[in-house]
Amino acid sequence: MRERFDVVVVGAGIFGLAAATELRKRGHSIALVDRFGSGHPLTSSTGRSRGIRIAYDHPFYVELARDAIPRWRALEAATGRKILHLTGQIDFGMPEKLAGIVAAVRSVGGEIEELGAAGLRARLPHLRLDEPGLFHAQAGTVLSDEAMAAMKAQVLAAGAALYEPERVIAVETGSAPRVVTDRRTLEAGTVVIAAGPWSGALLADIGIDVPLAPAVAQVTFIAAPELVDLPGIGEWGGDEDGLGGVYGHPVPGVGYKLAFSSGQQGWAPDAVEWKTDPQEQARLLGWLDRRMPDFPRTVQLTQRHPWTMTPDGDFIVDRVGPVVLACGCSGHAFKFGPALGPLVADMVEGRPAHPLLALGRSTLVSKTVAANDPILR
Template identity: 75%
Template structure:
């Protein structure tokens, strides 16, 4: 087997697989390396489901989500397995956030409806409301069956000739005329190396004297066994849990019922843990939220999972180039939904196009700033 490629992608999560798929479609010779193996429980791109929504406060993400839905549907058709379960989403919470979401969705050509208290109750009968409460609803939202989506992307890249090395840890990246990537088992080389290694990205980049304000975090999700909820819309609460834009999000999960989680993570991520045990104090806090907001919501827990995500100071991703190295990182808790639409963002930078201003590594909202593991998903 040749050890020389056009592009080496470090990380076989959603960013890495989507990038490999797009590069292969552009006739590049691609290798992907993953420390634990694609979809492993220690990684960010693990688990049964992720939410998907076009409800964003910036048109860039609305357009990206609309593109992602189209691309997920194409993967469904190619593989013959359901990936999307779209039941809509209700957003509630800070009035200013809701107004920004509605404006951005409409600017990007999406459809979103405003709800009064009665409308909120019609969409979410479990939700307690008061006179004057408002919210939003849009239909192009719901659930990505993430394990199925990852399997579909993996099958696509392997079918397109991408070489996948897993589980295999990268030891060093050595820039040169051709950049060398050294693993525990082999030495590979390529003109460009994409670092899409999730919470491990910061340490890898630091070996190249590239320092990004990334904060790995541990997030927890709770799956409620309630089949009667699988056709309910997802939820997004903005600003309901204290400072910033923290709150709760959730969506239906076919075959289980419903998934709920806080939009904030916790300190404590370390690189060599291969599975994270549930935090039952956080589960108790989630049930306390249900007591306040949806007191008659089912409480039978089927599964609690913890996994990492990686925050940036502004909640936006980083997709940019430093010499032969392309950064694809800082998912900030909201990247998975975009799935196959992430690939073209990275592949364009690999091809020499300038990074999108919102994703540049030197944007003002990153320079001189720090991220914290407990920052809320702000997008």
């Protein structure tokens, strides 16, 4: 079976759905292909929730987050689904990181408070800190399962074709780019690779080598509905077990989600499930003993899913010939959701890549990357 589209998007996760939606708005014919099915538990764009925040140490991400929030609200209005739960966020940890966040947020007109330990405890009484930190209100939770369902419904209503579950066998470039799956051949003017941890192998097969390190991340949901209106947290560095920092946010209907900001090695492209790591969960509860000793301890659910690190923690959104790369999300892309679409659509339409996301940036090629690197942004 052979079909022709302006753009074929490989991967129907958050990046792929956002790209396809924006490209349909701009009049392009679109096909999406996903190996397991959009939002499948083996993929990166899965699970109950993701954090959202404007607290970044680079103005690009601050502005992207501020753009994402009204786009999420518009998607809520269009689909009738509850997606955002904004309760604010407290950031603490490395002073140089906090200073960078304050400078970046304020440089683009965002609001963020610098608070002492007492001010932080007033916001989150469970927190035991002696040092100062930050609070900002434009933060909280994206209900990711609802978000994925809403974005999928939106892109299908816009007329995109979605082939799932369907495995891509080959991407062929040249004068007539094609995506070959185990069921059909899709001809395209442009191919977008937004396949999460599978992106590296697909790109390598067509001679595009990028430094990507897939990892397996674990998240723990604490069963405590009374915590649902608390602010999220972000600890930058300082974990004595060498696992980087910790992040968390409230989840309506559950309580609170907590996780380390670094993943583990061991991702495999043909895995059929990700078994939870009880030792990592025990270390996370040990972190609670130190930082929030009176926080509830009842674990409702622990999940694992992959993410894909780059050496500098920034995404890759760039173009090589007829191929657009939308990968290397480094554990912090989901929150931007529909705001990611214009980044990819601009590449498809021939605009230059943002310097922070470009393949040729010095920080992408001068550093090494490992699966257990912590989230840097």
